[in-house]
Amino acid sequence: MRTIKFLLQKEFRQIFRNRAILILIMVMPVMQLIILPLAADYEVKNINLSVVDHDHSPYSQQLISKITASGYFRLQGYHTSIEEAYRSIEQDKADLALEIPYGFERNLIREGEQQLFIAVNAINGTKAGLGGAYLADIIRDYNQHIRTELTIPTRFQSLPIIEIVPNNRFNPLLNYQFFMVPGILAILLTMVGGFLSALNIVKEKEIGTIEQINVTPIKKHHFILGKLIPFWILGNVVFTLGLLVSWLVYGIFPQGNLLAMYGFIWVYLLAVLGFGLLISTYTDTQQQAMFIMFFFMMIFILMGGLFTPINSMPGWAKVIANLNPVSYLVEVMRMIILKGSGWRAVLPHLGAILGFALVLNSWAIWNYRKTN
Amino acid sequence: MTRKDSVIKTEKLTKRFGDFIATDEITFEVLKGEIFGFLGANGAGKTTAMRMLCGLSTPSSGKATVAGFDVYRQTEQIKQHIGYMSQKFSLYEDLTVLENIRFFGGIYGLDNRQLKSKSEELVQRLGLQSETKKLVGELPLGWKQKLAFSVSVLHEPKIVFLDEPTGGVDPVTRRQFWALIYEAASRGITLFVTTHYMDEAEYCDRISIMVDGRIEALGTPQELKIKLNESTMDGVFYQLARGAKRSD
Numbered sequence: 182m183r184t185i186k187f188l189l190q191k192e193f194r195q196i197f198r199n200r201a202i203l204i205l206i207m208v209m210p211v212m213q214l215i216i217l218p219l220a221a222d223y224e225v226k227n228i229n230l231s232v233v234d235h236d237h238s239p240y241s242q243q244l245i246s247k248i249t250a251s252g253y254f255r256l257q258g259y260h261t262s263i264e265e266a267y268r269s270i271e272q273d274k275a276d277l278a279l280e281i282p283y284g285f286e287r288n289l290i291r292e293g294e295q296q297l298f299i300a301v302n303a304i305n306g307t308k309a310g311l312g313g314a315y316l317a318d319i320i321r322d323y324n325q326h327i328r329t330e331l332t333i334p335t336r337f338q339s340l341p342i343i344e345i346v347p348n349n350r351f352n353p354l355l356n357y358q359f360f361m362v363p364g365i366l367a368i369l370l371t372m373v374g375g376f377l378s379a380l381n382i383v384k385e386k387e388i389g390t391i392e393q394i395n396v397t398p399i400k401k402h403h404f405i406l407g408k409l410i411p412f413w414i415l416g417n418v419v420f421t422l423g424l425l426v427s428w429l430v431y432g433i434f435p436q437g438n439l440l441a442m443y444g445f446i447w448v449y450l451l452a453v454l455g456f457g458l459l460i461s462t463y464t465d466t467q468q469q470a471m472f473i474m475f476f477f478m479m480i481f482i483l484m485g486g487l488f489t490p491i492n493s494m495p496g497w498a499k500v501i502a503n504l505n506p507v508s509y510l511v512e513v514m515r516m517i518i519l520k521g522s523g524w525r526a527v528l529p530h531l532g533a534i535l536g537f538a539l540v541l542n543s544w545a546i547w548n549y550r551k552t553n
Numbered sequence: 554m555t556r557k558d559s560v561i562k563t564e565k566l567t568k569r570f571g572d573f574i575a576t577d578e579i580t581f582e583v584l585k586g587e588i589f590g591f592l593g594a595n596g597a598g599k600t601t602a603m604r605m606l607c608g609l610s611t612p613s614s615g616k617a618t619v620a621g622f623d624v625y626r627q628t629e630q631i632k633q634h635i636g637y638m639s640q641k642f643s644l645y646e647d648l649t650v651l652e653n654i655r656f657f658g659g660i661y662g663l664d665n666r667q668l669k670s671k672s673e674e675l676v677q678r679l680g681l682q683s684e685t686k687k688l689v690g691e692l693p694l695g696w697k698q699k700l701a702f703s704v705s706v707l708h709e710p711k712i713v714f715l716d717e718p719t720g721g722v723d724p725v726t727r728r729q730f731w732a733l734i735y736e737a738a739s740r741g742i743t744l745f746v747t748t749h750y751m752d753e754a755e756y757c758d759r760i761s762i763m764v765d766g767r768i769e770a771l772g773t774p775q776e777l778k779i780k781l782n783e784s785t786m787d788g789v790f791y792q793l794a795r796g797a798k799r800s801d
Contacts, residue, residue, distance in 0.1 A: 398632040
């Protein structure tokens with residue numbers, strides 16, 4: 182125990198003496214948490230629309246103004262032919278082209294039927310897919326509108342209409358920030374913990390002090406604990422700061438059991454720090470450790486269920502996601518913060534993360550060699 | 554001298570890295586309280602041999618005991634009884650003088666009272682009273698080296714290994730450094746020193762000279778000079794080491 186006391190004293194002195202790093206650890210996550218959710222938005226806005234209106238009728242005008250008034254579309258320009266509209270798509274000026282055929286209004290009133298043509302620039306798949314869907318939605322809505330205008334209301338609606346009224350549970354307004362902020366906090370916590378611990382032991386290898394440690398009778402697990410505990414405490418500070426930012430800036434406060442949230446974070450930090458320490462036992466320079474950590478971080482982040490749902494991944498990717506600690510954290514954070522879950526709901530996740538923590542830390546201790 | 558007086562004893566100690574034999578069947582003995590000079594050209598295998606004796610590196614073959622403990626199985630017991638000062642400066646530069654002393658004293662298991670008295674004594678001996686709160690990184694190299702040596706003997710080890718402790722240090726500080734070495738030896742600590750300075754070799758009780766992984770000569774400086782018919786240690790070293798095939 183005395184050994185650990187001396188190790189902790191040393192680590193904390195070094196951390197607090199390195200002001201630049203300390204500020205980075207504290208300020209960077211807070212800033213990122215304030216900035217990133219404002220930009221990382223699932224909603225697609227500013228879709229550039231080219232319009233080819235062959236009809237020039239009040240109805241076509243009405244449709245176009247309805248589209249532009251939705252706020253999602255920006256009218257890029259009117260064209261006289263669909264070829265011209267294609268060209269603007271080719272030049273990347275427009276994302277969507279809408280062609281309103283000649284006789285749109287007349288056919289709509291007389292025949293009660295009319296076709297519209299939409300061309301989508303599918304280079305950016307998300308923008309194209311969502312843009313096309315939004316546009317189709319607006320047109321359908323417009324269709325509803327003229328139908329009620331044109332048909333004489335009868336006691337019995339002649340056409341049965343099924344209208345779907347969704348009830349968005351846990352996030353009634355579908356505010357994407359409620360979804361993104363806990364996820365981004367999860368990633369920031371993983372990055373801070375992983376990088377700090379991965380670089381720390383390697384730094385001692387680089388400057389040669391590890392040799393002086395290895396020649397003392399210090400126990401391996403004491404040394405690892407001496408590295409783990411300070412970063413564990415820092416991780417908790419970063420997480421608390423993150424929770425405060427999401428509360429003060431976004432009004433997001435954990436709906437569920439706060440203690441369950443922290444309990445999970447405590448074990449999660451052990452797992453992430455253990456992973457960092459494991460990498461540092463396999464590398465000799467900070468550069469190597471950095472690159473390896475980046476490699477894993479990319480996988481952790483992109484396959485952690487933050488940007489793409491794990492359920493829709495192919496089978497092999499689901500296996501990787503199951504081996505990815507971040508995916509558990511993202512899920513638990515959303516469960517506790519949005520859904521209001523308690524201990525019972527997160528127990529399976531907690532068990533999995535506890536497994537990660539035990540395996541990674543034992544592996545790191547086993548692979549840390551005082552004698553080569 | 555009798556057998557029980559030896560604190561380091563090796564027999565055909567060898568370290569291979571793949572095809573490369575860094576240390577080739579070296580056999581020698583170091584006696585208690587002795588200042589043993591471990592000489593050799595760059596790349597001769599001195600540091601590798603020293604690392605094996607310190608329990609930092611496992612030998613490929615051969616036998617060795619340090620302070621009575623086996624270098625294969627009892628490395629952690631060895632570490633309790635030795636001090637080590639590596640080629641690289643290895644105190645924490647972002648800790649102060651006093652913090653370094655207390656940290657290393659602490660992990661060797663000194664209690665608070667010992668820590669207090671030992672650090673006061675050390676600071677006084679080195680004349681660092683006004684520098685105790687300075688970061689070690691801000692000290693001149695000579696002072697750093699003297700501090701590193703003093704820290705390595707803080708826990709009163711049986712043997713101290715010094716790997717080129719005076720490299721890059723000015724002659725006056727080197728003289729002071731050797732005064733510290735003699736003082737430690739007078740307290741019964743055995744010193745195992747590598748150096749490239751032949752005047753320092755003369756200060757040693759006995760020396761060995763390594764060439765290409767093997768020990769080519771071993772004895773007191775006087776004995777070696779007579780044996781090789783040279784008037785200076787420079788001559789002795791040159792005669793043995795010029796045949797070396799490897800260097801850095």
